[in-house]
Amino acid sequence: MADPSEFMTAFAQFISSSPTSYHAAETMSALLDRAGFEAMDEKLPWTGVAGRRYFVRGGAVVAWIAPERVEPTTGFRIVGVHTDSPALKLKPEPVYDNAGWQQLNMEVYGGPLINSWLDRELGLAGRITTRTGENHLVRTGPIMRVSQLAPHLDRSVNQALTVDQQYELMPSYGLGSEPDVIELLCGQAGILPTEFGFADVYAYPTQEPALFGNQSEFFASSRLDNLSSVFPGLLALLRVKSPHDVVVFSAFDHEEVGSSTTSGAAGPLLSDALTRIAAGLEVGGDAYQAMLARSSCISADAAHSVNPNHVSKYDPVVRPLMNQGPALKVNAKQRYATDSVTASLWLRACEAAGVVHQSFVSNNDVPCGTTIGPITATRLGIPTVDVGVPILSMHSTREMCGSQDPQLLSRALEAYWMGA
Incomplete structure (x- = not known):
């Protein structure tokens, strides 16, 4: 799916099928089933975790690709997103x-x-x-x-x-x-x-997503925060073949209300999944902690593009634009989990994928939001970086992004999962 218009057509269909987190989970499940992923039941013992697997909890989905056995250098490579919107x-x-x-x-x-x-x-x-x-x-x-x-x-x-x-x-x-x-x-x-x-x-909102602009360079829709990360992440996962590490895609619910639920990032959803996957690979105790220490996470959530009518609300130097690639999100107060180590990990993934990239940092007088990134880093102790597609009108019923950026994000996530 190299053609941006083909990617965005599929993205629009995904959004139309996903008016709520529960519908997004159902839509993801159908795509995972079609790609050969096996659904797991949380309520039953997992007799096997290798291969392409997933499970659903309400409006959340955790999917993974695991090798048959763990090498001494194997870790988890996690991409975290969220399925809900205001x-x-x-x-x-x-x-x-x-x-x-x-x-x-x-x-x-x-x-x-x-x-x-x-x-x-x-x-x-x-x-x-x-x-x-x-x-x-x-x-x-x-x-x-x-x-x-x-x-x-x-x-x-x-x-x-x-x-x-x-x-x-x-x-x-x-x-x-x-x-x-x-x-x-x-x-x-x-x-x-x-x-x-x-x-x-x-x-x-029942209005359908749409491309617009002189060259269809823009895309308007509801729920770009954060389906602009969910869909690119899901498609990246479907393209991953024979990874060295355990590849994990964790689509949480309830980020917009603080994540403190059974299907949110502040709950045990991901940590329980990692523990059960590791146990299925016969990794436990100190070996499991060592595996976590070899792991990393990309928190993918929508970023802010500069609004030309309100430039005073943005940093005067760092001003992300649409169709210039996904943005690395940085905040000194750790509202985003990015640091120099994880930023370098992200840059390597973008370079391996041939993807242009940019940065976002807040105006010092304007407080920024936060993401599942700091929550995941705190719960698991896994180095985490925050990135996202730059959008305008965040939290509106009609948000806007560049028509090339979601596919660029998808390519970068695939490169990360493949070991870049």
């Missing part, structure tokens, strides 16, 4: 009447750009769980909208837009003739409303 999440007892409208009661998940949820046709997607514990993925088409107040009714709206998250961010669902939203979701799942237990369901 959104609006359905509350319990979600439907209420207001001025003749049916509205849905929702709460804010993560830190979205609130105004980007206004005046867009939205759908619902996620999972519902029956009273007996069965999970079903659900997804509607465009069924709701959060409408802004006209400037005739609020003359100050273009001077300072504020949105009350409890009373002004509730989607309008209909005028009373629609099916109850829980009944609608149960119908999507093929179950009776009496079987319904609980829902992890989110609003999602």
Whole structure:
């Protein structure tokens, strides 16, 4: 898949299939199955870990390629990403009447750009769980909208837009003739409303991803943070052949709300997987700790491209641009895990892949976000570097990246996994 347009077409299809972390995990599972990866059940003993394997936990996926036996120089080569994005999440007892409208009661998940949820046709997607514990993925088409107040009714709206998250961010669902939203979701799942237990369901923007620009050099979509790392990482994994080290792809959930969940980077998901993989390769105790010491991790998460309308918010010298390659993310306070050792590891991977690259560092007066990188480094003691595709409008429902950068990231990750 050398043609950037072919890569981006496949990327757009992946995004369209993945409106939530649960759908992303399902889409990844299908691609892994097709590539010959064997699904493992966490609840059963693993009788074999060599070869191409994976398992799913909610909206998270861990996949790996392991040799038949471990050499004295074998370590883990890990790429960590996250599958979730900021959104609006359905509350319990979600439907209420207001001025003749049916509205849905929702709460804010993560830190979205609130105004980007206004005046867009939205759908619902996620999972519902029956009273007996069965999970079903659900997804509607465009069924709701959060409408802004006209400037005739609020003359100050273009001077300072504020949105009350409890009373002004509730989607309008209909005028009373629609099916109850829980009944609608149960119908999507093929179950009776009496079987319904609980829902992890989110609003999602239904507008399709699109290339744009004079030469289709740009790409706009929801969830580029962080599917712009998930899809390139997954495709890189599918291309890896006969690696020396144990290659691991860990797609965590819940990064946008702190990662402290059973499927998040702050939980035991990755450490448990590494322990079980090592045990299956007959590596334990001190030998396992030595194997960790020979390991490394790339935390791949969207980076910031410079916004020409707000240059004062960026470092005056280091200003990443689109289509100039993935960015190495650096922060003195270790909000990113990059240091000189891991940065050099990343540069070697880019050079081996023939990939152009750049850097991102924050303006000293502007606090930066963080990633799963420092969490992974802290939990496992594995040297970690933070990188990502530069994007604009991060945390909007319509983010933007260069149309060449995701494929460049994918090539660099493949080179890293192959031992660069």
